[in-house]
Amino acid sequence: MPTTPKEFTENFEQLKPLMDANMAYYESSRCLFCYDAPCIKACPTSIDIPLFIKQINTENLTGAAKTIYSSNFFGHTCGKVCPTEVLCEGACVYNEQGVKPIEIGRLQSHATTAAIKNSKQLFKKSESNNHKVAVVGAGPSGLSCACELSLLGYEVDIFETNSKPGGLALNGTAPYKITNDEVIEEIDYLQDQFGFNVVYNKRIDTSREFKNLEEKYDAIFLGIGLGKTNIPSTEGTDLENCIGATEFIEDFKMNPLQVKVGKKVVVIGGGNTAMDAASECARIGADVTLIYRRSKEEMGAYEFEYDLIKSVGAKAIFNANLKEIRGGFLVEELLCIRTQSKNGKLEELENSEFSVPCDFLILATGQEKQTDILEIPLLEYDSKGRIKIDSKTMQCSNGKYFAGGDAVNGGAEVVNACAEGKQAAQGIDSFLKNKEI
Ligand SMILES: Cc1cc2nc3c(=O)[nH]c(=O)nc-3n(C[C@H](O)[C@H](O)[C@H](O)COP(=O)(O)OP(=O)(O)OC[C@H]3O[C@@H](n4cnc5c(N)ncnc54)[C@H](O)[C@@H]3O)c2cc1C
Ligand code: SF4
The missing domain is CATH 3.50.50.60 (FAD/NAD(P)-binding domain)
Structure with a gap:
């Protein structure tokens, strides 16, 4: 049993450790830069993978990070925690030849690490368009929505129950996939660039609080994830251990x-x-x-x-x-x-x-849906307790609300939450500007 931070680090050695410059160079040299690349199609955030690998190969790490972050604001976290085996790397053409696929996740983290450690300013918050949006939940979906909204010129306030951001990307993902510090450093890096505001230790769940938000903000994004473990009715589940x-x-x-x-x-x-x-x-x-x-x-x-x-x-x-x-x-x-x-x-x-x-x-019997949030008038859920949305705009049945991430998909991966948060931001923009997506 590890009793010191050093022993803990040894037992929880990273599954996808960071590459050094040489490794990244050789690994990126193996990429075939496929036309119509299947790895891009397999990525829920459609990162232009051959492009960022080419940029790494030509020592343009900042360009590579920009390519990644333009599609996925959690580029570093996803490089480490995504099930790449069944997504981008699982789709890499090398699999067909029985050859090890390109280590896309590790290359991705290589580029993002350089940007984060060197505080590279890749994006700039746009000039305010005088619209304000509230985001409930500072998990991957809420934070991704906030980043995209900031890029589009919105003032964003995030309300988060916990004292730290990241949702399950911080509290759930296994320590041998990513360290807590890495998750927090990426979020700090995003906040420095996009300037959204986060109110911690603030749970929004009463009808009065939602009404307050409705009065102060032009739209509200729900990135509340799922709830506690669904405990079965078997007697004895209340025992201490x-x-x-x-x-x-x-x-x-x-x-x-x-x-x-x-x-x-x-x-x-x-x-x-x-x-x-x-x-x-x-x-x-x-x-x-x-x-x-x-x-x-x-x-x-x-x-x-x-x-x-x-x-x-x-x-x-x-x-x-x-x-x-x-x-x-x-x-x-x-x-x-x-x-x-x-x-x-x-x-x-x-x-x-x-x-x-x-x-x-x-x-490990599944997570509850957060149905207590039903205090929002006209908000509808499907038969599985997921918030109902329009799949194109992520708008809820109550038109002032948009939603994404686990609360909508029922529990998927960080990368899906990021994709849906960003898509919802575009939905909010089109709704408020009354334009088609
Ligand atoms: C144990 C575990 C391990 C996982 N491992 C992986 C992995 O290795 N790779 C991977 O890709 N995915 C993994 N996932 C899934 C991934 O973490 C989630 O899909 C993703 O975090 C969902 O993001 P989200 O923003 O929708 O919700 P969450 O991450 O759950 O974030 C929701 C946030 O909203 C806050 N919140 C909730 N209600 C309110 C409220 N009323 N007011 C204010 N704030 C509120 C919460 O405190 C939380 O911070 C794992 C999940 C679990 C449970
Ligand atoms: S499928 Fe594999 S070889 Fe082709 S572009 Fe993607 S990573 Fe490179």
Whole structure:
């Protein structure tokens, strides 16, 4: 178990470490600068990847950073946390020849690091157009919306519940993908250039507060993300050493050396959050077992994320349902039952109960939708609790509001939140100027 920052850094070594100039030169030289490049099409923010790789190759790092940031304001964070294996790098033509794809994510972070460390001024806030927009939530979607609005000449105030910006890009993403400092440095860099204002420790959730915003601002963007972990109704979830995955990960990211887990950790779930929780516990020395109710093939997690937990020694039990959490004040044991999928339906197998020792239980059973924000008149949600929007303009059913990110897509990646925040800013601009997009 790491007890010092040095030991922590060793156990949480970066998966995509920064390249030095030589590595970036050689890697960028491999790019074929494809016409109609499939890597661009696979990027939700459509970064001109061959162009920035060419710029790196010709030692124009500032130009490369400008190419990246023109499409994605979280260029550095995304270079490190994007599932590139299934996005740009997964689409690289080299895969077809059985050759390692270009390391696009690492090249991207190479260029953005140079810009951030040297405080390169790539953009300038436009002259004010006398319109004001409020943004609720300083996560990737809210911040991306604020940057684009500032470029278009809007005055932007962001209201954020937490004392720090970044949303789940800061509180959720695994420490072996990106450090907290890197996320904060990129946001500081953006704020220096775009000049939006952030009001921290300010949650907006009552109808009175929304009414206030409606009076003061011309439009409002909702980038509120998702809520707490969806805790199942199984008895025992209130025991002391049972916690939701999002809450555990947030606590761990903010206090990595203080958070204690047990010796025998069980993580329930099969999504990427379950993988992160399992991997993080294994890296601090716990014996970790993942329990998923369906088969390995049916897991929502990316294959490379599952490979990662195996590489740090976590075990997995598939086709098993949690029936009972046993213990007194603390969880001591779990009673599970075998399952099978029949015609797509999950069935429990009779007399197949088994117990699993457990002294720390993490429930990675999805995140709640933030339906309390329903206090906004006319705001509609779909059957899955996602805010309904016009897919072109990101405008909500109440026309003064726009939305993007996890609250709209139900939970995707940082890069999707960035794309949607930027798209919403353009939607707001067209709405306020009464023009077509
Ligand atoms: C454990 C975990 C790991 C992840 N790892 C990755 C990864 O490796 N790579 C990746 O690409 N994606 C990852 N994601 C997904 C990614 O973090 C999210 O898709 C992305 O952060 C969504 O951005 P957002 O702006 O929509 O919401 P969020 O990031 O959730 O930000 C919402 C912000 O709004 C604030 N807020 C909410 N309600 C209010 C209110 N009423 N008033 C004021 N402020 C409010 C919140 O405090 C928060 O700061 C992960 C998610 C989780 C849960
Ligand atoms: S697909 Fe691969 S080789 Fe082609 S431009 Fe993109 S990164 Fe370069």
